[in-house]
Amino acid sequence: MRRPEPVKPSQDPPGVPARRAALRLLDAVLRRGLALEAELDRAGQGLAPNDRGLAHAIAAETLRRLPDLDALIDGATQRPLPDDAKARFALRIALVQALALGTPHHAAIATALPLVEGGPRKLVHGVFGTLMRQGATLPEPPTLPDPVALRWHAAWGDQLIEDAERAVAVPPPIDLSLRDAAAAPDIPGASLMPGHVRLDARAPITGLDGYAEGGWWVQDLAASLPARLLGVGKGRVLDLCAAPGGKTLQLAAAGWDVTAVDVSESRLARLSENLARTGLSAEVVTADLLKWRPAEPVDAILLDAPCSATGIFRRHPDVLHRVRPSLIAEMAELQARLLTRAAAWVRPGGVLVYATCSLEPKEGEEQLAAFLAEHDEYTLDSVRPDELPEGVAPRPDGTVRTLPGMLAEQGGLDGFFIARMRRRL
Ligand SMILES: C[S@@+](CC[C@H](N)C(=O)[O-])C[C@H]1O[C@@H](n2cnc3c(N)ncnc32)[C@H](O)[C@@H]1O
Secondary structure, eight states, X not given: OOOOOOOOOOOSOTTHHHHHHHHHHHHHHHTTOOOHHHHHHHHTTTXXXXXXXXXXXXXXXXXXXXXXXXXXHHHTOSSOOOTTOHHHHHHHHHHHHHHHSOOOHHHHHHHHGGGGTTSOHHHHHHHHHHHHHTTOOOOSSOOOOHHHHHHHHHHHOHHHHHHHHHHHTXXXXXXXEESOGGGOOOOOSBOSSTTEEEEOTTOOOTTSTTTTTTOEEEOOTGGGHHHHTTOSOOSEEEEESOTTOHHHHHHHHTTOEXXXXXXXXXXXXXXXXXXXXXXXXXXXXXXXXXXXXXXXXXXXXXXXXXOOOGGGTTTOTTHHHHOOHHHHHHHHHHHHHHHHHHHTTEEEEEEEEEEEOOSOGGGTHHHHHHHHHHOTTEEEOOOOGGGSOTXXXXXXXXXXXXXXXXXXXXXXXXXXXXXXXXXXX
């Protein structure tokens, strides 16, 4: 029998493995277009939990401030460093720690230099030293990458850019959805809607009242709106694209008879864990919705479609750098196909809620307009103001568009588009 390979002890001085992992994360996002969260396990292999946390924090903060870090680097180098040069990555990692994360300057550079072993260490050391001597600072709030700013400006105007820059500056608060709003656990925090508690971004959550009993789960307030719009359970609902299951839990808690469908087995495993922890139940189906269909029409469908996820840039700043127009177009096409299939499975008089966590009109407003133009068996069912948090109003057409500037004083909101439609009788 082959013995497993022993894990090689790191030759690196303390502190360097976390920076190497941060480098791997940034490389995955910026050079290979992968999602930061999806790479965490691979990039953090063999690291202690603290170092994994540090690697994630360095990578995420770098992604929040990338255009500003690069502007500093470009201002201090005579010949521009290529975008993918190791020296640029090492400098970004050293600078973000020194200028945004409060790492002492000597530690920030000492732990970054081994990342350019065999490369231009002198240059990295020199550029860092020059910037520190000049008293370089990063602007507050950070600057959005140009392609994102141009796209969002065209869609939403000046104010959105200001709001998004303010929103990307800090990690967002943690929102909890409560299983039973009437028997809320004792958790200190602000409640912006029934069944909701908002905590500080850095609040430790596993020790909170009700965790072991499954009294709540983490879910952004905006992400909780689509399931809220289906109200209390009135029969059978299909939760399509359900994993990891925040909305499945809400629907089950509201009394619906839920079938949760998703193509990803690993994400569905998390959904099943969530059901077990909260003691809620749903039928769980692993299937590709482009092939699967239900045995009979249902009373309601929630389609939380796969999308560019640009609306959750506060939590996932990687989307600011890896989402290109081609991905948005690809996602919009998939959403249209899923929406058309789902539409056929709602009984006459039943409800279809369509949602995406995107700030791209192609995945929201334009998607809906195209769907309604093709499907006159559906009409928009206007969302009422009392179905939304105070300070968030439905759009004049009765759909919901949450934007990062909304509820800014209370910690802001992720960007979602939500439409509720009813199938004609
Ligand atoms: C926005 S996420 C869903 C989040 C989930 N509704 C929640 O509240 O936790 C989109 C999901 O769509 C799933 N998905 C993408 N393409 C799919 C397909 N063809 N069939 C089924 N699920 C799909 C992905 O696996 C992913 O879990």
